[in-house]
Amino acid sequence: MRRKSGDKEKRIADAAIRVFGRDGYHGAKITRIAEEAGVATGSVYLYFRNKQSILQYLFAKLWKELHVGFAYVAQQADLDPRTKVELIIDGILDQFEKNPSLALLFVNEQTQLLRDGTGEFMQYYVDFLQLGERVVRDGIRKGVFRPDVDPRIFTNLVFGATRQLLHQWARAPRQFPLDTVRREIKAVFFGGLLIPLSSTAPRA
């Protein structure tokens, strides 16, 4: 007999992140992924059913990790809503901080999977959005957030804004330091753009 070398699956997955991220799902060639993984073309099919399933696997893994973090934050009863929102934003950014390719994949190829609405990751994705809604709704109930904000729309606003900046950052990390991005997202979403009319200056 003979045992699978063990790290091949991971090597293929990592290479796929880079190639999908660089060339896009359709531009990515299986042969290239195999090459970057240091593996024969056919070997890819020992670990994944087909091209599509590689992408599905990567997204399922990614969203599962994000989801775990969110669920943990959301259920903490002693955290105030504002901190929860901050931690969720941090959670997303932390996930990509060390891996620009993953960020590009995340931002660019999600539609690829969203289109047919299938796949394991879908469940985590909708769950995440609902979780965000609940946190906002909770904040409103506790009188910390504005009552005229629509929780579902707000969640999408934050998510969309974060995606866009993640994209810019991944394309040119120098021009968009993640720490600045992090700070600005929070500042804007919490405090808004306008200087309040009648109050002492609030902090960012």
Added chain:
Amino acid sequence: MRRKSGDKEKRIADAAIRVFGRDGYHGAKITRIAEEAGVATGSVYLYFRNKQSILQYLFAKLWKELHVGFAYVAQQADLDPRTKVELIIDGILDQFEKNPSLALLFVNEQTQLLRDGTGEFMQYYVDFLQLGERVVRDGIRKGVFRPDVDPRIFTNLVFGATRQLLHQWARAPRQFPLDTVRREIKAVFFGGLLIPLSSTAPRA
């Protein structure tokens, strides 16, 4: 001799918007576009060099129109910065209000063109972002906007958030009425999520 029937180019372009929007750039088949345009397959190539150039044409047209509106708004000396930002947001939403397919195209396939960084639309795109920055910077100088907001990041935040909601709206117009979206975007970006600590309740 014989003259081109004249409306074929437009019929093809319109069909392309629908098919690209529905099936995505790579899922879209030329034969299908021709069919929906009521034209033979080969005719598509009388009006466009190839598939890619159809997408380029559509984006160039779209961004040109957006850009014209923005440039007009931005140069108005008598408008206050806040109104300018509002008008820019309105400009984007107006463009898609009557055409969900165009919105899907806009949101999903931009990366397709961004990837090789070429194409006529690129020029209008970067110009638009710079224009947004200038408006924000102007607002800060006039003391209307918070000075600690980074204009470039803010522009991307608004743009990303708008894209995401446009996407949700186009997928399910019922669940996300554009008027609500419009109002919420402005409310959040101007006023933020938090209830100000020491002030009379500000308006949305």
Added chain:
DNA sequence: GTTAAAAATGAATCGCGGTTCAAATGTACT
């Protein structure tokens, strides 16, 4: 009514790349 040239057609072509599979290779056990 005839002609000439452009416009339109759509079946055939052709290359690309995802997928397969017969052959080669490595490993454990005897």
Added chain:
DNA sequence: AGTACATTTGAACCGCGATTCATTTTTAAC
């Protein structure tokens, strides 16, 4: 030091769909 069987290989296969082009249709000029 050989056998059995799982893993690995990569060249060949095959379908799909963008693009082409020989043929047909339309129109304008005479």
